[in-house]
Amino acid sequence: MTVPAAGSDGTAGTPDADGTPDAPPGGTGESAELTLRVLGALLREDVVGLRSGSVPVDGPDGVWLRRPTTGHDALLLPVRSDGFQCVWAPRLPLLRRESDGTVVSGCDAVLAALRALADPVDRGGFDTFAEECRQTLATVRLHTGTQEEVLALLAERHGADPARWTGLFAGLAHDTLAARLDHPVYPTARGRSGLVPRQLRAYAPEFHPRFALRWIALPADAVTLRGALPGPRPSELGLRGLDDSHVALPVHPLSVGAPLRAALRDAVLDGAAVLADRSHLDVVPTLSMRTVALADTPRVHLKLPLATSTLGSLNRRTIKPGTLVDGAAGQRLLQSVIDREPRFRRTVLLADESRYAHAGHELLAVLLRRYPSGLDDAVVVPAAALLGRAPGGRMLLDHLADRFYGGDPLALLDAWFTVLFDWQTTLFAYGIALESHQQNVSLVLDERKGRPRMRLLLKDNDGPRVNIDRLRATLGPGAPDPAVFDDPRVVCHDDGPVVDLFTTITVHLCAGAYAFALARLERAPLRRLLGLVRERLSEAVGRWEGGPGEPGTVLREHVLDAARLPIKAMVTAGTLLAKDRSGASDINKHYTTGPNYLLRGV
Structure with missing residues (x-):
């Protein structure tokens, strides 16, 4: 067998300054x-x-x-x-x-x-993934062509220095920077099935648009309501005679039409529901797109179902009613840990996700998320935005480091990893791991007594894994009944699923991904960056070490010193294979294994 050498056909593919390979012949x-x-x-x-x-x-x-x-x-x-x-x-x-x-x-x-x-029965998944790739390539090209336009818009609205974009409304501009980056693992994350450029410009976070919500009046007895939701009565939407019998729920404009009609038929509500012609409440999309912030009250976000998919064709952006129950239960559980571990009252903030409504269908639902007060002078940045390109061309991480950490990006990462690992290893000690990936956890940066302060802000707590035996051992009578979670996959009776989630989310996506990305950009040697990850994780694990079975001992054995680590098989479970072929009980928690880059000497 002869392996060809690189030559004049462009196969050497040297990277540009931004790390993107040169285009080979026949491709951009x-x-x-x-x-x-x-x-x-x-x-x-x-x-x-x-x-x-x-x-x-x-x-x-x-x-x-x-x-x-x-x-x-x-x-x-x-x-x-x-x-x-x-x-x-x-x-x-x-x-x-x-x-x-x-x-x-x-x-x-x-x-x-x-x-x-591939097995013939699986070839349809390859066809679906090919279309996913085509959609993503079109989106990437749209992003490239509009990059300067959008950065100029952000600078005009919020100022030239993103380290001065303070408060929750300006924080939405950081979401725009994040939306223009690739996912660390899933290759087609920027694609959204079925949406065309016109719709992306009007509703997607990477364009920082502002639009008004649509509303539908549903019979009150068909709606499960937990807490008050912002919004009008039907009469305020021009729907007369329905105030006593109906409840108005917000609808994302992209769900109006065929998706909404099908949902109403499925829920047997098509004869009783009334869609208002009048729009109400201006909103701005967040990084997740289906979640929008009220333009005039940015502390309040509404999570609304969308009839599209991201991170895999099976990963629908709808809202299953059970996830609303689980998000509220997850938030209560996290608050109980903070109450038991008071140091986190200074470092961890939780969005309130206890209010929601649904009509028993995944396209007829809404979550009201309310952020804590007191953030007007803080910079609130989703972790996913840190490596984004800001107005002026520099990386957001550098701007934040200039303002808060003397121009040293590694000092900022050090502070981030210190708080992150302290919190997540403590949760593990209680038997909990969160799906708190780069989109679901934000850095909250401000100054206190002349020194930088780093805090975490968490949201979307509906997909944890909880070792109920460890949780009962730590919380005692205060441990929740497993029945508080709608999804039976949340609760387990051993550390395995909790370790898997801790590793694939906290270690890989919130720490390791930054080390490898910054090393590729030649910002620091990989060994130094991975050393920082290992050192901060090891310190946090050490607080919980003891004999066999102790939480720190488990994490050291199965994460820091393991020969191999679990990794997400997201393409396999999300698009390529049907669930009965992949064996995935949860497409977001389907794993294979990879090398452990945290081992000493690697």
Whole structure:
């Protein structure tokens, strides 16, 4: 077998200053970058044996993986050493057929080549993923073409320095920066199924728009209501004679039309519901898009179902009524830990998610989220925005470091990891792990007595894992009954699911991803960045260490010193395979394993 050398056909693919590979012939920079990300995810998740069924071979330009196909042919994938959830990461020229040296480039061609290796029953998933990739590429190109326009808009509305974007309303501009970044793991996260550029410009957070909500009047006896919701009575929407019999629920404009009509039919409400022609309440989208902030009261957010998918075709952006119950229960549980561990009253803030309404259908629901008061002078930044490009071209992390940490981005990361790991390891000691990824946890930065203060702000607590046995041992009679959670998957009786969630969310997405990203940008050596992650995690784990079975001992054995770590198989569970084929009971918590980049000496 002969592995081709890099040559004048562009296969060397040197990175630009922003870390994006040069475009190979026949493709744009965005196309090549997306294809690399897609191949990286498929390699991590070992789709069609791309990792386990391949043999590494040395070529003139480095290592290639040889995956046999049919007959005497094979696919050749050039790789470089990586370590973030996989030993290898793909590099240009993407993929070659061994028999004739043909370069297979672009997501369509790559997925077609791999689709041929899949079980016939699974090939439809590859077709769906190919469409997901096409939607994402169109969105990425839209982002590229509008980047300067949007940054100028943010600077005009909120000021040129994002470290001075204080308060919750200006914080929505940080969401806009985050929405223009790729997910650390899922390769097509910027795509939203079924939405076209016109709709993205009007409603997506990356464009920082403002729009008015639609409203529907539903029979009061069909609506489950927990707490008061902001909004008008039906008569204020021009719907006469319904104030005594109906309740008005907000509807996202993108759900009006066929999705809403189908939901009303499914809920047997189509004859009794009345959609108001009049819009009411101006809102601004947050990073999650389906959640919007009231423009005049930015402390109040409304989470509204959308008939679209992100992070996988099976990952619908609707709201199952049970998740509203679980979010409220999760918030109460976190508050009980804070009450028992008073130091977190100074470092952890919780959004209130106890008020909601639904009519028994995932498109007829709303969550009211209310943020704490006292944040007008603080900079509130979703963790997902830290590496975003701000007005003027610099990284948001650098602006924040300049204002709060003497111009040292690593000092800011150090403070972030210290608070993050202290909180999350304490939760683990109580038997709890949260789905508190980069979108669900924000940094709250301000100054107190002339010194920077770092706090965390958490939301969306509906998908935890709770080891009820450990929780009962720590909370005693105060431990909640497992029945408070609607989703039976929340509660378990051992540490395994809790360790998996802790590792894949807190360690990988909220810490490791930053270390590898900043190292790729040559901001600091990878060894130094990973050393910081390990040191702060080790300190936090040490507070809970003891004999066998103690929480710190479990975390040291299964995270810090484990040979391999769990990683999310998001593409497999979210798009490529049906649940009965993947075996995923929860598509957001379906795992494989990868190398442990936290081991000493790595």
